[in-house]
Amino acid sequence: MLATRALRLIGKRAISTSVCARGGHGVAKVEDYTLPVYLDRQDVPLPEISYVQKLSPEQKSLKEKEKGAWAALSLDEKLALYRISFEKSYAEMNQGSDEWKSVIGGVFIFIGLTGLIVLWQRKYVYGPVPHTFDDEYKQKELQRMLDMRMNPVQGISADWDYENKQWKK
Amino acid sequence: MAQYTQLGLQDAASPLMEELLHFHDHALMIITLISAFVLYIILTMVTAKTTDKYILDSQEVEIIWTVLPAIILVLIALPSLRILYLLDEINDPHLTIKAMGHQWYWSYEYTDYEDLGFDSYMVPTQDLTPGQFRLLEADHRMVIPVESPIRVLVSAEDVLHSWAVPSLGVKMDAVPGRLNQVAFVASRPGVFFGQCSEICGANHSFMPIVVEAVPLEHFENWSSLMLEDA
Numbered sequence: 001m002l003a004t005r006a007l008r009l010i011g012k013r014a015i016s017t018s019v020c021a022r023g024g025h026g027v028a029k030v031e032d033y034t035l036p037v038y039l040d041r042q043d044v045p046l047p048e049i050s051y052v053q054k055l056s057p058e059q060k061s062l063k064e065k066e067k068g069a070w071a072a073l074s075l076d077e078k079l080a081l082y083r084i085s086f087e088k089s090y091a092e093m094n095q096g097s098d099e100w101k102s103v104i105g106g107v108f109i110f111i112g113l114t115g116l117i118v119l120w121q122r123k124y125v126y127g128p129v130p131h132t133f134d135d136e137y138k139q140k141e142l143q144r145m146l147d148m149r150m151n152p153v154q155g156i157s158a159d160w161d162y163e164n165k166q167w168k169k
Numbered sequence: 170m171a172q173y174t175q176l177g178l179q180d181a182a183s184p185l186m187e188e189l190l191h192f193h194d195h196a197l198m199i200i201t202l203i204s205a206f207v208l209y210i211i212l213t214m215v216t217a218k219t220t221d222k223y224i225l226d227s228q229e230v231e232i233i234w235t236v237l238p239a240i241i242l243v244l245i246a247l248p249s250l251r252i253l254y255l256l257d258e259i260n261d262p263h264l265t266i267k268a269m270g271h272q273w274y275w276s277y278e279y280t281d282y283e284d285l286g287f288d289s290y291m292v293p294t295q296d297l298t299p300g301q302f303r304l305l306e307a308d309h310r311m312v313i314p315v316e317s318p319i320r321v322l323v324s325a326e327d328v329l330h331s332w333a334v335p336s337l338g339v340k341m342d343a344v345p346g347r348l349n350q351v352a353f354v355a356s357r358p359g360v361f362f363g364q365c366s367e368i369c370g371a372n373h374s375f376m377p378i379v380v381e382a383v384p385l386e387h388f389e390n391w392s393s394l395m396l397e398d399a
Binding site (some may be wrong): 035043049118130131132136137140141143144148149150152153154155156 | 170172179180182220223294297299300301302336351357359360
């Protein structure tokens, strides 16, 4: 009872386009963003105003019936009352959508485009890599690193078995 | 030297670098744990089914998340300050070398006993012998005796450079008109590479530093040979 009365008061405030009288200076327009809004949020169970502000005649009579004993209401009437106060149920509010598929698709499209650009660059823009990248040269470099005992503690020379001339198992 | 796709630090070749390496491991472990914990909290919050999220105060958790970070910071600060003071320990170097930065090469002067000086230019890529490391090799290396405290006085002849050898844990800016001092001990023999670490013009990436730590007799032979060549 108290709830419906309170709701009606808040509802009345929301509907009215009352102007704000400023002391001596005239009136200021009430901005939309300062008025209470309806909001479906998981962590705000009771929004500031009811969803349906302008009640149809059936809804008005239903509201009158609500003032009586609630046991007298049928399931459909209870649901109708729920839908007056709220737009979505919790289940509807929390349901996901298929948007993520579009997002992932878009991401892959752009990654693919970038890949195409990179391949084109490698073919038509960049010159050849230095000769030090040849496999044969790399082998000689590796041999030299091992011969010089580079990083012998935990690095490359630590993994080489010098006795048996092979990588450590 | 660093290898391709290497993420961590190079193996230490001096005691100070060892300390820095261990401290780096310690600090990195702490921040990895913190990041994993925060990620877990974020995931839990995002997937939670609770709707009551307006918690206004909680003394216990506030105390915990003030005290615990303070403790963690102390645990990071203590080793860090220890190393900071270790770096400033009094040295008694056996050898003093002057490393002068030029555009775009280094020159080393060993003037303790004789007048030995030479330039150290990068070996160009087309002149590499097979197996040499591109952009790292130099024609003359700075040879030092192993396990001897060395003092390097770093300066520059033209613009700012920086003399850096990561495996020795050494980096010192070369400022024209200024002498900066850095000291280290090479704990093991080997060849240690570094690169100029202060932008100095077109060939800033092409003036490497190569330090070779050898037993004392080899060092003496080398310096005699270099003096003869000069």
